[in-house]
Amino acid sequence: MGWLNQVGIDTERKPVYAFFHASFQEYFAATAIDDWDFFLPRHHKNKPIENKQYxxxxxxxxxxxxxxxxxxxxxxxxxxxxxQALINFQDGCVKYKGKSFYGYRAYFLAAAAIAEFKDCEQADPIVKQIVDWELYNSLMREQAKVALQETERIKAIAALVQLLDTSQDQDTRRYAAESLGKIDKRYNSMYEFIWQCAQNLPYPEFYQAWHQPFLATRLLRSLKSILFMRIF
Structure with a gap:
């Protein structure tokens, strides 16, 4: 079926095969593993378990x-x-703002995982935590930005729109707007954003949104209307 290609021969002159693409290997590996203990020892506390792989x-x-x-x-x-094991992971080493460094890495993996595990009960608080780290955790800001792009897209957009619609802090709005532009490339400039608003909102609603007291607030009110029309 084209999944395997012969890539050479071994020392006994027998053919050696490899998957045509790494995705096939990753998929078959995922289907063969039933217990998540293979990825993370389920009895981990705050130090490595001997003879276990992480x-x-x-x-x-x-x-x-x-x-x-x-x-x-x-x-x-x-x-x-x-x-739950990922978001609670502790490495038993130094902490920064309440989280160990490997704890951050495990949490970012959980954020990516909920993009596949869409009915996860922890999805909303995970996304909110990633947003908070991007805004208020200078050491982890860049990693949080990447995690926000990898996590469940609709929830990430909704969290950022809510933040922009409610925050009065200009720096918070700026960071949130930048993240939103990276998640949804349609809004990577203010003029493109305004054009999308004008195309998707009736003129009276656009006028009303435009004349709100703050520019960021009126833009985000329009964005909120557009996003929720398209998502739902």
Whole structure:
């Protein structure tokens, strides 16, 4: 079926095969693993468990983990337990603003996982936490920006729109607007944004939104209307 290609021969002159693309290997690996303990020892507390591997921190395993979360044949409770283990992970080392460094990495993986595990009960607080880190955690800001682009898109957009619609802090609005532009490329400049508003809102609503006291507020009121029309 074209999944495997011969890439050479071994020392015994037997053919050696490899998957045509790494995605095939990642997919089949995800379907073969039933217990998330393979990725993260379920009995981890705050120090490494001897003779156990922590594959959640190995980049080559990330896509397999995400595909695992996307499986329909696994019990929801098992996925919830894995998410809980990720967001509560402690490495037993130094902490920064209440979270250990490997704890941040595990949390960012959970944020990416809910894009595949869409009915996760922890999805909303996870997205909110990532948004908070982007805005108020200078050390983790760049990593949080990446995580926000990888997480469940609709929830990320909704969280940012809500923040822009309610915050009175100009720096908060600016960071949120920048993140929104990266998640939804349709709004990567103010003029493109205004043009989309004008195209999608009736003139009376556009006029009313435009004449709100603050520019960011009136733009975001229009954005909120557009997004929720398109999403729902």
């Amino acid at each position: 594959r959640i921190f190995t980049p080559q395993w990330k896509q397999t983990i995400l595909l695992w979360f996307g499986r329909k044949d696994l019990p929801k409770a098992q996925k919830e337990a894995f998410i």
